[in-house]
Amino acid sequence: MAWGGGWSGGGAMFGSSQVAGLPFGGIPSELMDEATKLLAHEPDHPPSDLTFTQRPSERERQRLTLARLIGAYPKWVVSGSVLVIVTSLILQAGPLLTEYAINHGMVAGHRSLGVVAACGIGYLVLALASALLQRVQVDVTGMLASRVMHDLRIRVFTHFQRLSLDFFTDEKAGVLMSRMTSDIENLQQLIQDGISQFAAQGLTMIVITAVLFWLNATLAAWTVLLVVPLLFVISIWFHRASEKGYLLSRDRIANVLADLSESLYGIRVVTANNRQRRNIRNHRHVVGAYRDANLYTGRVNSIYGPATIMIGILGQGLLLGIGGDMVLKGHLSLGALVAFFLYLNRFFGPIQLLVQQYNALQQGRSSIIRLRELLEVPPTVDEVEGATELATIEGRISFEDVSFGYDDEHLVLRHINLEIASGESVAFVGPTGAGKSTMAKLANRFYDPTSGRVLLDGVDIRTVTLRSLRSQLGVVPQEAFLFAGSIRSNLSFGRPHITGAEIEEAIDVVGLRDLVDRLPQGIDTVVHERGQTLSAGERQLLALARAFLARPRVLILDEATSSLDLQSETTIERALDRLLEGRSAILIAHRLTTAQRADRIVVIDRGGVVEMGTPGELLAAGGAYAAMFDAWLASGGRDSTRPDDEQTD
Amino acid sequence: MTSKYPGPRVRISRDRNLAWWRRILPVMASHRATFLLAIGLSFLSLVFQTLVPNMLNGAIDHDLVRHSTALHSDVVRILIVGLLAGVSGIVSRQYVFRTAYNVEADLRSLIYEHLTWLSFGFYDRVQSGQLISRANSDIRSVQMYSTFAPLILVQCCIGVLAFGFMLSISPLLACIAMTVMPILYFVGIRMRRVMFPISWITQARLADVATIVDENVNGVRVVKSFAQEEAEVNRLADAAERVAWAYVKDAQIRGKWSPWVQNLPQLGLALVLFFGGWMVIDGHLGIGAILAFNAYLLMLQAPFMMLGQLVMMGQRARASAERIFEILDETPEIMERPGAYDLADVRGSIDFDHVRFSYSDDAEILHDFDAHIEPGESVAIVGRTGSGKSTVARLVTRFYDVDDGVIRIDGHDVRDVTLPSLRDHVGVVLDEPFLFSISIHDNIAYGRPDASPEQVEAAARAANAHEFIERLPEGYGTVVGERGYTLSGGQRQRIAIARTLLVNPPILILDDATSSVDVHVEAGIYEALNRLLAQRTTIVIAHRISTIALASRVLLLDEGRVVASGTHEQLLASTPLYAEVLAQSTKPEED
Incomplete structure (x- = not known):
């Protein structure tokens, strides 16, 4: 394998116009063909022709919110939302079809191959439909996310240009950098996957609850009562603990990167002073503190995931006890009980995904807050309202x-x-x-x-x-x-x-x-x-x-x-x-x-x-x-x- | 919650021919105890989970349909298995995370340690910003993959177990249900091939954006002075447009493949309903089996979906690992020879014996540079810009190695002695006075962290820095760069001089070290230095005559070689070129 290929060449083509020919500008050679093929289809982007004014426009002065950001593209937001809703609904039809097939096609007295076949084919068609719709949805949200982030990048960067010199102290350089990189990339993830996932899973839970109550209100009430309060409590605990851990590890990774960056920029002094060993020891402390923060978060996460699974299995056991009793007493059809089990399985998946996405949402939210704070910093040296152009001066x-x-x-x-x-x-x-x-x-x-x-x-x-x-x-x-x-x-x-x-x-x-x-x-x-x-x-x-x-x-x-x-x-x-x-x-x-x-x-x-x-x-x-x-x-x-x-x- | 972090115990494999994950394997292996515990327990937890659908199947068929066994004993058994699954899951994940974060910490330390020992030539070539971004996100993605991949593989083992249960219920239905899985596998393979390049392109373009921001922030004065904000915004917008395209392309490719990965298990469920229903009608199968198959397929869906995710993570991790290896495979150009010995009791003679040198591919800077400096002698190196003066300073301390010829200290080839002992004996004040964001005391004591406050102050006094430091709000405790306490170039230079003086090296090289200092301050520094320099070999690279005057001998450098040597007066008298170089400053054309 030619790792060495990365050291030279290929830079300009992949967008590194200003670092062309520099080390790290290339792409591993074995990927070159596929990448070149992709890039051959890239249209020529017309050069940007934006105007910069020191005073922000009305739109730029609006408070930064997620809603406003994506609101700029209503067509994609609406079509994305519709697609998310439709696919979530379609995906939940399966257990109902199974219930119908059991009650009207399989149990003694109601055997019918036609019903079973119809249900099976219906299920098949719905699965295909949901695949197609998801494809469109990924396209739409991808488009939305990339346009929104493109806008945001320019907006934040433009704001940098407006800020006065006193803002650009050495210590802020790293902060500004992470606003333009990690914060915006967080939001990119959030808009592309996070929000739609969150909406889809939330919706799934609502749909399932509704269907359960429609099938059998008593059993549904039992199910919800046994499972939801427990999940609710453990989720609240998890949110609090993980937020604490997240903040902690964010601070500590910042220390790690600050230490690394200083060591790199000052490498000549480090070398001249024989400080390598000492610095390595020091870096271990910083890395160790970061690891400890991560371990805390890890402990929180490792309790939450399996605990939800456990609640799921316990829920199934109790469902078997209560629902089975109702079936034995003839208060519930067997098909409906099976549907309850199927839905209970599907109830927990979304909850876990929701929790998974919760971190992404959390990060996205704090990114938005940090970006908003930055955008609201006024330049200390600013143009007055209606500033005039200074004509060519004599130089007095x-x-x-x-x-x-x-x-x-x-x-x-x-x-x-x-x-x-x-x-x-x-x-x-x-x-x-x-x-x-x-x-x-x-x-x-x-x-x-x-x-x-x-x-x-x-x-x-x-x-x-x-x-x-x-x-x-x-x-x-x-x-x-x-x-x-x-x-x-x-x-x-x-x-x-x-x-x-x-x-x-x-x-x-x-x-x-x-x-x-x-x-x-x-x-x-x-x-x-x-x-x-x-x-x-x-x-x-x-x-x-x-x-x-x-x-x-x-x-x-x-x-x-x-x-x-x-x-x-x-x-x-x-x-x-x-x-x-x-x-x-x-x-x-x-x-x-x-x-x-x-x-x-x-x-x-x-x-x-x-x-x-x-x-x-x-x-x-x-x-x-x-x-x-x-x-x-x-x-x-x-x-x-x-x-x-x-x-x- | 704080436990001590001992640092990495092993390095990655040096064999570049190995697959990327095998190169990382030693790091993983150094945490094998926790790692194996994690894998073992999560396997156990997953086994408990797989038992549940089969138990439900039995309960429905025996208790509810045939009324042959009692419901409550099945319920109790399921509850117990649930508890076991939960507890073993919790414990196993603790170990998973412990392994993951230890591996991450190890990788971070390894990279830092490696970077620390790399030579100046490397840093001349690469951009620090890119190194930092690698050290951040790339390590993360490698760590994620190397830890979670084995776990997902465990989940796949569970898949085998689940398949076994399905076979035991109905071999025919099990085979029908599983038909979708090979398709899932091939879709995954295809997806891997197309996703990898685009994710690479995206990352490269994100790095471009970061570079623009970095330059803009660091060069803010220039941007504002030239009123080029608009050009900068457009430069960024162009780069952002290219990122946006890459993201759209990424979504399109993902949109083409990932819905199939996600919906193929649904197809499996549809098949189970159709064929399973048929078999129930024919009396070959109980209704509970439909439920169990549903549960198992859903259980299989998770590993297979994760397999898709694993594919993507793997792509990222591999790209990241390759970039990390690029750093770790970089060998320091400057290394100690085997058998290098400590330089000790230095008297301070320096010999440059027919030295030739060029920076990487550039033109040769020193051609046959030949000079001898006596112990205790102070020598000024004078020459035009680009004549190679600063290069001489960088060669004595082995920041770079000569291409040809030898540099000797007290007769020892600098390449024969250990690097720390060499650099301990040769102090260099570089032309770019870099200070760390630590207190001024710590900056001065950088090379001698155990120095007492008195020693630090003495060094600061010698560098004429004590007075201004005392005037700072927190004196020696003032943290450089914090709360806007920015120091001027001259102040930074004086701290840099104090930093070197504190080490008290027998050989001192001042590379244009007082260029930004006020003239009268400079005079003070040299007065102090004159006292300190008495017993010390000194090389002064300077532009100012005041600085040159400090030296007892002047070497005139031109086109990479010494063209004349002697006292200032001798050279003035004997060498027209010296007079010319100086004359150019002493006689700006007449008004």
Whole structure:
């Protein structure tokens, strides 16, 4: 067997467009033929053409309920329900036919082959009919489930896009992931099988009870009285206990996965620190706790199942005692007693299936609740009602008495007033935690000021649409994030329909030509999630090129040069001239080389502007910046005394 | 309810030619006591259950039709059998679940342990998200199958028993009733063949959706900065559309086959009614037999329906197992040689002897890299981006192995010594400062979990991290990433440095470890390091001249080999390329 086939190839065809060619993208080769045959019949799905608006539509604002979700497809819901009802009824005709055949065709005095034959053939026909109907029903519910889940996936994901940056902390990443995967897949199962099963089995029980009472009310009353209260009690116990166990094991599997995921993402540190054995021991504890939670659930389940079977057999015994007595006394026909036994058998199956499905329902319900809670989280940075499009800006940025804190207690910025002229480049310098990056995050509305206003060309940025605002601001963050995909697709991220010539130009401008020429597939080389194909510096250069290609009116470099090596930094410095041409820019820099290039330097410390002026002015003034610059020179050795630094003196 | 989990006792079979379930068998076998008990007791419980219809048959014919025996004694017997069936069922399932969840825990531990030892080359290739998803759902489906399949087989044994009872009542009717079962079997086989590929396709496409979500969440800043929400939504919608198609196809295929699996037993019942009725009329059969046959066929229906379910579970489990094996069959590229010995009393000389290296298929990064570093010497490696500087750091600790040539520490080939001893003696601060979501204290003490708070603090001070840590709401107890206490890149780097300093290795490699740190903070760190580095061999890979100045010697790297070596001044004077590399930073073009 060729397990190895899974390591390469076949990815693109099975939908892994962006991970094509990567490991784990393939299908075991022995299945290839059958799968290819299936996929040959797959129609071309037209590319989606959805529009995204920051403000949700009326429909998207509705509370998420299962009823609303499936209600969007009334035709399928109705036909699915009808099919479920009809098949459940048909399936329960068997014992009645048997009763009729016994009483009117088999017992002494009523022997008739015709009646027996008619009943047998009738039974046969009904079984065939129910098979056909079930087939249609599976199709319909499958269609319903996949459409509903398709809608829900898009709806939840769209909501992610609306949420503000503060929501996307590291700890929430896993949560968001499981909402989009396991919760939605739970619901898929629920709609496809769960609900219809639940309805079918519930209906079966009702039908059977009715038929039993119709056959013989006294015996039916006995049966129901003996069996139902007991089942009821044990079911309630089971529901409570299994819910408790379910929650427990859900929490603990989350711990297992969190531990695993951290170990994988931090594998390099784990290895470098020889922590493997210790981590393995620790993982065993976490896995052990998860196993114990499962064992609890297992105990609950192992009592419930056999206990119901036991109740069933005891019920049959008592039915034999009571019903047999009634037959002996002539109060009940033998056929009816047989029918009672047959129905009693069929009574327990559905109850067990109902219980089986109960877990699925339970999970589906809590998935719905979790998704609803998520969908009801409002973005902290939102568009106002009737936000306008920000026209193409000159690039004048004003901070008007801006204060900001990530929480209510600690203000990071206090009463900042700053005006950046269009075309001007301003460097923010200052110690870590002074609030430099925060200023940048306020400018493109990753956050809103606690008080004060940020204006672009005199327009309060809270009054315009986020898209029109952000598409005019280009941000290069400190840690370059690249999407799995080719260099080309990463570069064209901001403008998907960009031409090849523009990409080539950008590569030259930021100095990536060497890299691209070195890579085997050049610009179409796939960059991996955390792969080592690219160095931190190279990733940063790509991020710069990406920002360059988006043609922003204002460029914000948030410590974008910090992880560059000497040479890349030089390349960037050179490229900055091109990048900044005709644009306003905010340069946040630890490295004063970058700062020295700016038209103006703003020194920020403890949330306030300490100093402001051209590099020359500040050095001459001998204030905070001059002191920082001296420290920079001292630590950098004499070689950092740069010719152009001296010129500015 | 908590019992200690000892960890897996065995591994899966290494023989790749075995069928997937046989490779897992050793894990199952290590729980054979509970497993056999489970199987044995559930067999017993099912035997009791099969007795009941036959008892009812006898009771109806003898007590009710022929009045030959007393009703109440039959009732009592049925009640007793019912109780026995219930009790043995409850106990057997306890053991079933115990086996199941122990197997699952074993598989989880095995995969985790295996992943832990895999080499960096593996992690460069694969996406962690996919590994996690495997470790989650794939283990689940394998465990479900490997535990419940034997139980369903037990149920099938009961089928044989039930068939035996049917034969004893009426061989002819038994054969007629059973005619549907072979059809059921073939339908099951056919279903297996068509269901497998589609379930595989569905899972692959679900993984695609997960990848998109993962990237979107992690790259949220980029998405928002470029206002590309709409493109992202459409990217997801396309992937979701492909999932939807796969699900519809899945339902269609299932719809084509599973109703037959479910309704064939009904056909059997119809046949029993027709032929059984005929035989009753002819006087060959009692009415009770109709009831018993009904009950037995229903009893058979369960295993056969489960057989269908088993088929589906088997498909999933096999696909899952294959993906799990892909991980478990991955051998660590970096392994200790047999007879590897502990590296001890390291003085700290490092030799790079004609080293060649490339990452997997990529172009060669180091060509004939040759260098010698004296004990206690501090060396800066300088070069352009892509010249292979960071690679050098990763080779010394054997994160990767050289393609050709040798790296020696104190004359010992790094491939001859044990990995833990090597990595204990060579401390690396990586360029990407990864921190765990544990307290800052635990992060710093990561390599020395027993370190005292004083030692941790001393390391933090040396890395110039103590002050900002003290300012955090919970100081050293602050949990990284929790409640939005995010640290800046520079702060993370300083913690990463403290983490390595605490281990106190005789050889220290700083791979661009202070790139995000403020200049004056960096100066402080190096002042402290200067003291610490005095007795230590140090390799500094850096971009800043301030950092380079720390080293007593500079190696200039170009195109994967050392082109010059000497003090900073010597190189400036002697090597135009060095001057050029530095000059590019010292002389940005004039305004």
